Amino acid sequence: MTRTPGRLEGKVALITGIGGGMGRDAARRFAAEGAKVVGCDLDAETLEETVRIVREDRGEITGFAPVDAGDANTVEAWIDEASAVYGGIDILYNNASIQRFGAIDEISVADWEFAIDMELNIVFYAVRAVWKHLKARGGGVILNIGSIAGTRGVEFMPQNAHGAAKAGVINLTQQLAVEGGPHGIRAVSISPGFIQTPATRFLVDDPPPAMKATWDRIPLGRIGQTDDVVNAAVFLTSDEASWITGINLVVDGGGSVLG
Numbered sequence: 169m170t171r172t173p174g175r176l177e178g179k180v181a182l183i184t185g186i187g188g189g190m191g192r193d194a195a196r197r198f199a200a201e202g203a204k205v206v207g208c209d210l211d212a213e214t215l216e217e218t219v220r221i222v223r224e225d226r227g228e229i230t231g232f233a234p235v236d237a238g239d240a241n242t243v244e245a246w247i248d249e250a251s252a253v254y255g256g257i258d259i260l261y262n263n264a265s266i267q268r269f270g271a272i273d274e275i276s277v278a279d280w281e282f283a284i285d286m287e288l289n290i291v292f293y294a295v296r297a298v299w300k301h302l303k304a305r306g307g308g309v310i311l312n313i314g315s316i317a318g319t320r321g322v323e324f325m326p327q328n329a330h331g332a333a334k335a336g337v338i339n340l341t342q343q344l345a346v347e348g349g350p351h352g353i354r355a356v357s358i359s360p361g362f363i364q365t366p367a368t369r370f371l372v373d374d375p376p377p378a379m380k381a382t383w384d385r386i387p388l389g390r391i392g393q394t395d396d397v398v399n400a401a402v403f404l405t406s407d408e409a410s411w412i413t414g415i416n417l418v419v420d421g422g423g424s425v426l427g
């Protein structure tokens with residue numbers, strides 16, 4: 169039986185943070201859609217597990233670990249190596265990030281700087297390193313993961329550093345769309361609401377009252393799953409979205425429309 173080509177058939181997709189959660193699901197889905205995935209993670213063991221899962225599903229994937237996506241020189245070296253694996257790059261999916269939360273009068277300067285490094289600078293490092301490769305390719309797509317916290321205040325927990333960093337990601341994406349257009353480079357971002365992952369499972373099992381109240385108001389009646397974000401990512405990085413750039417797609421079940 170002839171396999172039906174996927175929506176990302178033959179595209180080379182770099183995905184950061186594939187060791188678990190949304191990154192692992194993104195690697196699986198992109199490979200299932202025909203992409204040649206090159207992923208990285210800081211944790212070699214969890215990355216190898218993702219590589220094994222994708223290959224068992226007959227997907228094509230190469231993994232690099234340990235890669236510290238928060239170090240500019242390391243990221244540049246990884247992206248140059250990743251480009252050589254399949255002879256170029258079509259997609260950069262900036263998934264990796266690490267958060268720090270705290271009220272404005274309680275969060276430490278160290279935690280603030282950590283959040284900016286690991287949620288905003290981490291994106292800049294990868295984009296800066298991949299830019300020359302996308303220009304050489306004649307175009308491509310940069311997909312950045314933002315957050316609803318980057319678009320408004322969040323009532324259920326203090327997200328000062330996280331929100332500021334993700335607002336920066338969203339605005340950076342818009343600027344990349346302007347600068348990338350003449351080179352055929354599209355730049356888009358996705359801002360999820362609360363997404364259930366292994367790391368957030370404890371909140372789902374025992375949510376704080378304010379968080380539960382927010383979830384109860386979601387028009388579509390449920391919290392998000394990783395597939396909700398990855399589905400959007402597949403569309404935005406596919407040729408079906410070839411005239412879409414500079415947007416920030418909110419994926420939150422409609423929660424944002426309630427203010």
